[in-house]
Amino acid sequence: MKKIINNFLFFLFLINAVYSAQNLLPPSDIHYSEKKTTIIIDPGHGGGDWGINYKGIYEKNITLDISKKIKEKLLKDNPKISVYMTRVDDQFLNINDRVNYANSQKGDIFLSIHCDFIPSESISGYKIYYMLSDNIAEKQKTELINWDFIQMPYINSSRRLASFIDQYMRAALIQENNNITSNDEDDVLPLESRGVTRIKSFILKSINMPAVVVEVGNIYNKNDFSYLTDKNIINQIAYHIKEGIINYLIKTNYQ
Numbered sequence: 001m002k003k004i005i006n007n008f009l010f011f012l013f014l015i016n017a018v019y020s021a022q023n024l025l026p027p028s029d030i031h032y033s034e035k036k037t038t039i040i041i042d043p044g045h046g047g048g049d050w051g052i053n054y055k056g057i058y059e060k061n062i063t064l065d066i067s068k069k070i071k072e073k074l075l076k077d078n079p080k081i082s083v084y085m086t087r088v089d090d091q092f093l094n095i096n097d098r099v100n101y102a103n104s105q106k107g108d109i110f111l112s113i114h115c116d117f118i119p120s121e122s123i124s125g126y127k128i129y130y131m132l133s134d135n136i137a138e139k140q141k142t143e144l145i146n147w148d149f150i151q152m153p154y155i156n157s158s159r160r161l162a163s164f165i166d167q168y169m170r171a172a173l174i175q176e177n178n179n180i181t182s183n184d185e186d187d188v189l190p191l192e193s194r195g196v197t198r199i200k201s202f203i204l205k206s207i208n209m210p211a212v213v214v215e216v217g218n219i220y221n222k223n224d225f226s227y228l229t230d231k232n233i234i235n236q237i238a239y240h241i242k243e244g245i246i247n248y249l250i251k252t253n254y255q
């Protein structure tokens with residue numbers, strides 16, 4: 001009888017130990033349990049390809065700054081995430097370089113960062129794109145490999161990813177450094193949302209994972225220009241995009 005009681009107590013101890021251990025896991029570990037998630041960030045332009053060049057500001061530098069910040073924030077507190085960037089400095093890459101690199105990393109998410117230049121003061125804010133497929137794609141399904149349609153199976157996931165990023169760029173978030181500053185106001189991006197749109201894209205169509213392009217603002221617009229040249233706002237944009245990605249991952253892997 002004593003042995004049975006001892007066994008029972010040991011069993012209770014085990015249950016308790018397992019339960020406590022689960023409670024001790026950081027939140028990110030609970031959600032995307034075993035598999036490591038790979039995120040590819042593609043800073044638009046680079047090297048001799050400046051992208052937009054307006055009032056001494058180059059798009060290639062803005063996209064690199066934001067991409068580096070997103071990477072840093074994704075890696076912080078998320079040991080199950082790996083991040084690769086198509087470029088980490090001022091390097092020229094063509095579309096094939098970007099696509100080949102991204103696809104060879106077997107990523108779970110592809111995110112390309114750009115800025116708009118629309119000569120209209122009334123157009124401001126960020127916009128998020130995922131691939132627009134057309135009917136021709138249906139006819140091509142029998143082909144073994146057609147690099148123009150690699151993205152096709154991922155379009156629903158790409159739309160979902162775009163929506164999550166939009167939702168979290170619009171959202172009032174808890175401030176990232178809430179524990180450091182005494183200011184507990186919510187963190188709201190000053191940029192407007194121009195929403196999620198489909199686009200025929202040379203880069204997206206050949207990417208073999210959920211993929212979006214985030215155009216972070218219209219450089220021609222005076223407000224957006226001041227936001228995109230402000231280090232604090234660049235940091236804030238990266239934080240909101242990171243939150244969108246993390247929440248997409250949590251919801252997607254959990255359902």
Ligand SMILES: [Zn+2]
Pocket residue numbers: 044045051052059113114115
């Ligand atoms: Zn661009």
